[in-house]
Amino acid sequence: MYRKIAVFVALAALFAALARPAIGQDATPAPPTDEVIELAENVYAFSSSNYVSLIVVTDEGVITTDPSSQFDTDRANRLKAAIAELTDQPVRYVVYSHSHADHATGGGVFSDTATFVSHANAVDKIAEIGDPNTPVPTESFDSTKTIELGGTTVELIYTGRNHSDNSLVVFLPAERILYAVDFIPVDSLPFEDLPDAYPEEWIESLTWIDENLDFDTLVIGHPPATGTKADVVEMRTYLQDLMAAVESARAQGLADNSPEMIEHVRATLEPAYGSWANFAEWLPLNIEGLIRIWSAAQATPATSASPAA
Secondary structure (H helix, E strand, C coil): CEEEEEECCCCCCCCCHHCCCCCCCCCCCCCCCEEEEEEEEEEEEEEECCEEEEEEECCCCEEEEEEEEEECCCHHHHHHHHHHHHCCCCEEECCCCCCHHHHHHCCHCCCCEEEEEEEHHHHHHHHHHHHHCCCCEEEEEECCEEEEEEEEEEEECCCCCCCCCCCEEEEEECCEEECCCCCCCCCCCCCCCCCCCCCCHHHHHHHHHHCCCCCEEECCCCCCCCCHHHHHHHHHHHHHHHHHHHHHHHHCCCCCHHHHHHHHHHHHHHHHHHHCCCHHHHHHHHHHHHHHHHHHHHHCCCCCCCCCC
């Protein structure tokens, strides 16, 4: 069990966009609860508003990730306050896990001290968000980048296209920790209809991580904040099983996205994955997204992006 510390940060605002009442209800949403989880000495996860950032503290400054979300524009301020409870060192690096606005926005609160870093494919996409409070990365890389700060080594690695074409992982080899956002959910289906995703290459990305990175603790972008290396294999197996089940339904003459196909895939996958979060809600969407991506690939063959060597 990870030791949980520094739990609550005082809030002044309520966030209706994050906890909308059902139609007909007159309910006031509770403010988000912020939690700092110690993962290793001087390494923490900040969990707030359904998002998780990594915090690496050194005696020469702090490295953090994914400051805020367009769904909670105050989150970066609370992340900054949580860091201040841990150290008086400034934030020297803000690493964007990928370009999606629900993770990449709001980092302007760190712009006076921090360098912003992303994968090369994310730079223009973050610029296109057009938010003056979202600094565009000034450092980027294609394959790997190492940050050495205060005796701590942090490796940024591009493992290929998966949930997006620019998702990186943050690897702390000495601490045996990997931070990977959105493409290795823990006991949960991938998001909805797999927007912006590359399923076959996603499997290759997960295989590369499994075979090349040695870690014990997986930190992901949404609660539950942590998992293990076993979750990498489980997600890869799910994607393979999803593809096989859709192909099996097609082989039986079931129409794409038909109730019959959805039921066939559901019956095939439920024994292994029925207990996963969002199984009932997102499985039809996963099927829809996979078919959309396959259809688009047949029309315009994709160019594979190789993972790190």
